[in-house]
Amino acid sequence: MTPSPTSSLSKPPRLSKFSKIGFALGVIASLGALGWNYFSVPTSAQWSDEERRLIASLSLDQLPPLRADPSNAKADDPSAVALGHALYFDKRLSANGAVACATCHKPELMFTDGLKLAVGTSVGDRHTPSLVGLSYSPWFYWDGRKDSQWSQALAPLEAKHEHATTRSDLALLIKSNANYAALYEAAFGSLPKFEIPANSSPLGDDSERAAWQSLSDEEQQSISIIFANIGKALAAYQRKLVPGRARFDDYAERMLRDDSAKVSQGDLLSPAELQGLRLFIGKAMCVTCHNGPLFTNHEFHNTGVLANPGELPSMARYDGIRTARLDPFNCLGEFSDADNSECIELRFARDTNDLVGAHKTPTLRNVDLTAPYMHGGQIADLAAVMRHYNEAPTSMLSHNEAKPLGLRPPELRALEAFMHTLTAPLATDSRWLKAP
Ligand code: HEC
Numbered sequence: 001m002t003p004s005p006t007s008s009l010s011k012p013p014r015l016s017k018f019s020k021i022g023f024a025l026g027v028i029a030s031l032g033a034l035g036w037n038y039f040s041v042p043t044s045a046q047w048s049d050e051e052r053r054l055i056a057s058l059s060l061d062q063l064p065p066l067r068a069d070p071s072n073a074k075a076d077d078p079s080a081v082a083l084g085h086a087l088y089f090d091k092r093l094s095a096n097g098a099v100a101c102a103t104c105h106k107p108e109l110m111f112t113d114g115l116k117l118a119v120g121t122s123v124g125d126r127h128t129p130s131l132v133g134l135s136y137s138p139w140f141y142w143d144g145r146k147d148s149q150w151s152q153a154l155a156p157l158e159a160k161h162e163h164a165t166t167r168s169d170l171a172l173l174i175k176s177n178a179n180y181a182a183l184y185e186a187a188f189g190s191l192p193k194f195e196i197p198a199n200s201s202p203l204g205d206d207s208e209r210a211a212w213q214s215l216s217d218e219e220q221q222s223i224s225i226i227f228a229n230i231g232k233a234l235a236a237y238q239r240k241l242v243p244g245r246a247r248f249d250d251y252a253e254r255m256l257r258d259d260s261a262k263v264s265q266g267d268l269l270s271p272a273e274l275q276g277l278r279l280f281i282g283k284a285m286c287v288t289c290h291n292g293p294l295f296t297n298h299e300f301h302n303t304g305v306l307a308n309p310g311e312l313p314s315m316a317r318y319d320g321i322r323t324a325r326l327d328p329f330n331c332l333g334e335f336s337d338a339d340n341s342e343c344i345e346l347r348f349a350r351d352t353n354d355l356v357g358a359h360k361t362p363t364l365r366n367v368d369l370t371a372p373y374m375h376g377g378q379i380a381d382l383a384a385v386m387r388h389y390n391e392a393p394t395s396m397l398s399h400n401e402a403k404p405l406g407l408r409p410p411e412l413r414a415l416e417a418f419m420h421t422l423t424a425p426l427a428t429d430s431r432w433l434k435a436p
């Protein structure tokens with residue numbers, strides 16, 4: 001799948017022996033540190049074979065077609081996509097009629113919200129991640145506590161601080177709305193005949209749970225099936241949200257096609273952006289985790305991001321995998337369409353101690369449009385993210401896998417400049433970017 005970089009990456013380039021020229025370069029570098037970074041960027045756009053291989057592996061041209069999701073038989077069904085599209089933007093999917101998925105995952109902000117912490121019916125404790133290209137991920141949420149995109153979608157609907165609705169209200173909405181009922185039945189088959197009650201859920205408050213308990217097993221089952229199918233429709237819609245070719249991809253294509261020597265600097269990427277790319281795949285070691293065409297290894301790492309003030313540091317993936325295993329809506333559960341043998345990710349997931357405090361590596365595509373950053377929105381802008389990696393602070397829980405980088409300010413600015421080459425409109429038909 002995603003290529004893993006070789007150990008040669010971790011070796012910083014050798015510094016040339018001290019000489020008059022070296023001394024002069026040192027002076028120029030110091031001037032750069034004072035803000036004259038123009039002088040300190042390298043003048044060569046030549047790449048080694050290893051660098052060329054790495055650059056190629058990051059190109060969007062390497063993104064394979066989206067694989068089927070065995071746990072969601074309707075993941076590519078047009079009626080399911082149309083239903084998910086409409087539901088995604090529908091605020092009736094909330095207790096106060098004011099919250100839709102699109103409230104927090106806004107198309108105009110690459111499906112994020114620009115906030116430090118998400119605001120639904122009340123303020124949550126996590127920062128809203130982008131949904132673009134996410135269907136390639138085997139795990140969902142910063143701590144990976146969900147193993148499918150359809151199962152993930154169910155959680156915010158019943159969460160008190162997000163949509164705060166109940167699964168019976170959702171089933172009622174599908175049944176009572178002619179358009180929804182038609183799309184639902186086209187994708188998932190007949191809706192049940194019995195009268196669905198309002199305000200019932202096994203996860204609700206006292207009265208909602210009591211209402212749920214008063215239903216028969218069959219009624220509970222029918223409602224939960226509609227609920228799971230709503231998740232499957234929302235996942236089918238989100239599979240349409242894929243990133244588009246950015247300047248970096250054009251550069252990678254040209255560089256690989258032509259002899260690298262012929263790619264003139266500043267043509268597609270500026271000198272600073274090229275220097276940033278060189279650092280990204282080399283000395284700064286970003287590519288050990290942010291690799292492949294989506295700039296993520298889809299894995300979990302502890303990178304020493306401090307918890308927000310007043311919050312306990314999160315166990316993150318260490319707890320996340322345990323939660324995923326117990327989830328009734330996981331790949332092995334009764335609402336999944338997969339055979340147990342197809343649930344490889346869940347059955348063989350690692351749960352070692354180094355996952356304490358480890359969060360999911362996010363994509364870096366379009367990252368300059370999705371500030372603030374990290375699982376709690378702890379870091380305000382990209383310049384501060386680069387400083388974070390340069391310092392590699394001690395983790396509050398377990399240990400920070402990233403090591404201090406010792407980069408100079410112009411190098412940090414170059415890394416940041418490179419991030420801006422990953423921005424592009426989605427490769428998605430514009431009708432999916434607004435309510436139907
Ligand atoms: C109140 C704001 C809010 C609403 C409403 C909301 N989300 Fe989210 N979403 C978040 C936050 C915050 C996270 C990260 C939470 C965490 O990791 O613990 C998240 C995570 C996700 C993820 C996983 C992202 C990843 O990187 O793994 C997906 C997929 C997602 N949401 C889809 C949806 C869908 C579909 C809906 C509508 C049913 C929805 N969200 C409603 C804020 C929201």
Ligand code: HEC
Pocket residue numbers: 142280284285286287288289290300301302303305358359360361362363364367370372373374375376382385386389401402415
């Ligand atoms: C050890 C793996 C690892 C390395 C090395 C690494 N990252 Fe990350 N990166 C992560 C993880 C995990 C997160 C999310 C951390 C969190 O939320 O607590 C992240 C978050 C980010 C974010 C914020 C994205 C967002 O949407 O919030 C940016 C930007 C980023 N990294 C850039 C870089 C750059 C540039 C480098 C090299 C200097 C780098 N990373 C090195 C794993 C890594």
